[in-house]
Amino acid sequence: MKVSILVSDLSSVGAGRWGGGSVRSFLLAQSLQELNYQVEILGFIFGKKATVIPQSEISVDQFIGYNYPKFLMSASQLLKKIDGDIIYAMRPKPTTFGLALLQKSRSNQPIILDIDDWELSWYIGKKWEYKACLKQLYRDIFKSDGALRQPDHPFYLKMLEGMTKKASAITIHTKFLKDKFGGTYLPNGKDTELFNPNYYNPEKSRIFYGLSGYRILMFPGAPRPYKGVEDILLALEFLNEPDLKLVIVGGSPYDDYDAQLSAKWGRWIIKLPKYPPTEMPKIVAAAHIVVVPQRNTPAALAQFPLKLTDGMAMAKPILATRVGDIPEILGATGYLVDPESPEQIAEEIKLIFQNLDAANQRALKARERCVERYSISSMSNILECVISKL
Numbered sequence: 276m277k278v279s280i281l282v283s284d285l286s287s288v289g290a291g292r293w294g295g296g297s298v299r300s301f302l303l304a305q306s307l308q309e310l311n312y313q314v315e316i317l318g319f320i321f322g323k324k325a326t327v328i329p330q331s332e333i334s335v336d337q338f339i340g341y342n343y344p345k346f347l348m349s350a351s352q353l354l355k356k357i358d359g360d361i362i363y364a365m366r367p368k369p370t371t372f373g374l375a376l377l378q379k380s381r382s383n384q385p386i387i388l389d390i391d392d393w394e395l396s397w398y399i400g401k402k403w404e405y406k407a408c409l410k411q412l413y414r415d416i417f418k419s420d421g422a423l424r425q426p427d428h429p430f431y432l433k434m435l436e437g438m439t440k441k442a443s444a445i446t447i448h449t450k451f452l453k454d455k456f457g458g459t460y461l462p463n464g465k466d467t468e469l470f471n472p473n474y475y476n477p478e479k480s481r482i483f484y485g486l487s488g489y490r491i492l493m494f495p496g497a498p499r500p501y502k503g504v505e506d507i508l509l510a511l512e513f514l515n516e517p518d519l520k521l522v523i524v525g526g527s528p529y530d531d532y533d534a535q536l537s538a539k540w541g542r543w544i545i546k547l548p549k550y551p552p553t554e555m556p557k558i559v560a561a562a563h564i565v566v567v568p569q570r571n572t573p574a575a576l577a578q579f580p581l582k583l584t585d586g587m588a589m590a591k592p593i594l595a596t597r598v599g600d601i602p603e604i605l606g607a608t609g610y611l612v613d614p615e616s617p618e619q620i621a622e623e624i625k626l627i628f629q630n631l632d633a634a635n636q637r638a639l640k641a642r643e644r645c646v647e648r649y650s651i652s653s654m655s656n657i658l659e660c661v662i663s664k665l
Contacts, residue, residue, distance in 0.1 A: 278307050279359030282318030283370040283427060285337050288528040290318060290365070297552045297581060299391045299448070300365050302464055304333045306654035307363075310662075317353050319370055321426075340370070342424035350374055361665065363387045364442070366394060367435040368427050376441060385665045388442035389461075390452050395436065396573040398429040405430045444661050449600045451576040459661050462604070463579045464654035467646045469553065470588035475560035484547060486522065486561050490628060492594075493562035495524040495555065496582050498532055501575045503568030503596060508540040509617035510624060519624070521566070524558055525549040559589045564627055564634075567595035571614045575599060587645035592627050592634040594620065604649070608641035610634075 282290045282300050290300045304314045314333055319340035338353050340346060354374060362384050364375040375386045395403055407415060415423040422428055439445060445458030453460060481487045492511075498504040504523070511519055524547045526533045537544055550558060559565065565586030569575040576599040583604055586593040593609040595601050602611055610627060612619035627634045647653070 276361070277313040277315070277359040278361045278363050279357045280304060280314065280316045280363045280365065281353075281357075281371040281375055282316055282365050283368045284321065285316075285318035285335070286320050290316075297555065299389065299463060301333065302651065302654065303363065303389065303658070305466065305651050306464060306658050308332060309651060309655040310659055313359075315356075315359065317356055319349060319353070340426065342419075343426060344424075346426045350377075354378055357384075359384065361385050361387060361662065363389060365389050366392060367432070367439050368394065369431045369435060370426050372435055372438070372442070373431070376438070385443035386441075387444045387446060387661065387665075388439060388458075389446045390439075390456050390458065391448050391463075391577075391579070393452065393455065393573060393577040394427075394432045395429060396577055398432075400573055403429055403433065443665050446658075446661060448579040449577060450603075451573075451599055459657065461654060461657050461661070462600075462649055463581055463584060464649055464651040465581075465584040465588045465645060467588050467642075467650045470556045470559070470585065472560065472588075472590045472642065475557055475589075477560050477562075480557055480561035484558065484561055486520070486545065489518050489520045489545075490516075491520060491522050491561055491563045492566050492624070493522045493524065493559065493564070493586075493591075494566050494582065495559055495562075495585050496580075497525060497527045497529065498523060498536060499527065499529070500532070501570050501572045502580075503570045503614065504536060505540075506568045506570075506615055506617045506620055507566050508536065508543055510620035511543040512540070513617060513621040514624060519543070520545050522547060522562070524555075555585065556589060559585050559591065562586070562589075562591050563631070564624070565589075565591045565593050567593060567601065568612075568620065569596050569598040569601065569614065571596075571598050579604070584645055584649050586638075587641040587649065590635070590638045590642040592631075592638045593641060594623055594627065605641065606644055608637055608644050 280300055290298045307314045316335045319338050321340035338349050340349050362375045364372040415421040439456055446461040447453050447458045448462050507521055521543050522545045567580050567582050596614040597611050598614050610623050
């Protein structure tokens, strides 16, 4: 049995980030391989440099994406390459689910639709409407840079969201998305053998990455306003202890938000570049605390922060906010504060470092919880049930 996973963006700002290894589509591929399925990933690169994704057991095919009408040529090339018995479409987008529905109409392959984000949350949500006079409509369709020439324009996203019931099965990874779309809860897993703290020495990692002598709060991801990094930095301002540092790994590939943070709070920030996914456990080992300070926004509610399972798998104390599924994911194994509460964050940072041994013992419980509930094997078990019902 073979599964074809369709991805809308395989570039360095999409699923190709981190070499592909730690994002949802690749986690699903690993889980399917554990069930002895053959897996291929097919996706587009839109106006961006192709990402070098290591060719391991997962076959990855990238296709140059264009705006309409030229996109139809790209879509045709991708459709010809699909040879899975099952199509797994990542998100209800024209470039994935739309093409999957087209392929199903020809060959009747079952479609699993995975929804790991609410696309319309970036466009004010369900209230978004396309409003244009006839003149603007003409421009949007016929001008070379017309808005409706973009394959995943919100007009088409809203249309595809209304067609999700055409999927043979739906998988989601937060309760927010389950309430909106239904489907089977399939939380993100972590390769808990790769992310195993027994293989790494924290002090050696701190020396290797130039972090020795500091107390490290680590944010191993791409900062964006809704992820609450500013609240951590405000907390560090309150504490005003020079050896406390926020380490940001990889930075933001989307905009200049990193530069904005550095301009205002540079004295508290240490930046590490993007590393291959196989090196992330060694980096996370250097942390004293992993921080996941999500803000209470629709974008945050729809997401399962992979930073959580980074920290849990590596048995690190986790300081996070009471947003979405975070409290349930952590159970009693982390430290929780209200969103957008720098004063509470500062208090918890003090508390953790005053009782670091106890915090590390709690973190060992977090690893146990991660192995049990949020591993690649636990993903495989759920996927086996989903596929058996197709």
